[in-house]
Amino acid sequence: MPEEKKDKEDKEEEDDVFPFIEGETIDLVAGNSKWANLVCKWMNDPKVRHYSRNMWPLTLEEVKKWFEPQPDRQMREFIVFTIYHKHAKRPIGSIGFNHINWVSRNANIFASIGEPEYWGKGIVVEAARLMINYGFTELNLHKIFAGVFTPNTRSLRAAEKLGFKEEGVLKEEMYVDGQYHDIHKFALFKRDWKKNNE
Numbered sequence: 001m002p003e004e005k006k007d008k009e010d011k012e013e014e015d016d017v018f019p020f021i022e023g024e025t026i027d028l029v030a031g032n033s034k035w036a037n038l039v040c041k042w043m044n045d046p047k048v049r050h051y052s053r054n055m056w057p058l059t060l061e062e063v064k065k066w067f068e069p070q071p072d073r074q075m076r077e078f079i080v081f082t083i084y085h086k087h088a089k090r091p092i093g094s095i096g097f098n099h100i101n102w103v104s105r106n107a108n109i110f111a112s113i114g115e116p117e118y119w120g121k122g123i124v125v126e127a128a129r130l131m132i133n134y135g136f137t138e139l140n141l142h143k144i145f146a147g148v149f150t151p152n153t154r155s156l157r158a159a160e161k162l163g164f165k166e167e168g169v170l171k172e173e174m175y176v177d178g179q180y181h182d183i184h185k186f187a188l189f190k191r192d193w194k195k196n197n198e
Contacts, residue, residue: 016032016034017029017032017084018030019084020081021081021130021131021133021134023086023126023127023129023130024086024126025085025086025087025123025126026083026084026085026086026092026123026126026127026130027084027086028081028082028083028084028095028127028130028131028134029081029082029084029091030081030082031066031067031080031081031082031094032067032082032091033064033067035082035091036060036063036064036066036067037060038091038114039063039066039094039114040058040059040060040063041114042093042094042112042114042115043058043063043114044057044058045114047116048112048113048114048116050176050177051112051152051155052110052112053149053174053176066080076100077098077099077100078096078097078098078099078100079096079097079100079139080094080095080096080098081094081095081096081131082094083095083111083113083123083127085118085123090115091114092113092114092115092118092123093111093112093113093114093115093118093123093124093127094111094112094114095109095110095111095112095124095127095128095131096109096110096111096131097109097110097131097135097139097141097144098110104142104143105140105141105142105143106141106142106143106144106145107135107139107141107144107145108144108145108146108147109128109131109132109135109144109145109146110146111124111127111128111131119154120154124154124155124158125158125161125162128158128162129162132144132162132188132193136190136193136194141190142189142190143187143188143189143190144187144188145167145185145186145187145188146159146164146185146186146187147170147183147184147185147186148183148184148186149173149174149176149181149182149183149184150181150182150183150184151176151181156184159184159186162188163188163192163193163196164186164187164188165186165187165188165192166184166185166186167185167186167187168184168185169182169183169184169185170182170183170185
């Protein structure tokens, strides 16, 4: 009986998931307000927020507001997706663009895996590839940029794997765990991305 109940819950979960961008291991889906508790957990988890640099505690009420409809859906300053693991049938993180400049056609890409057991499995690289493709082919971005601070070796490797080139280093720009760290600024241009994907 408990197994039947679990199967029913899994089916209900699947019925509520609408992939916007489909991948192999993961899909990028629109956020669902029923995941607000989970997102709140990720944002406050000491291990997760260490690299995503959430320095202030977030309440569940604050997180719930993120799922409210935006007044102008056309010109957003950020676009965020939930990373949904297809095999595990569960949300495991988020990815998106922020600091979008629709005139200059550039945006910052960010990602966070909220469930540590999925770290180091190439999921961020897969999600970022889907997001980059979306940015260049659907949003017509010219440049996607990212900032990674020195101790975050996984993200530094991911940036290189995705074809980003380092544009510069901001010395001692970020204060983490009692020390100042450099931030590496990366960029990927649409022309280079197209060349690499021909």
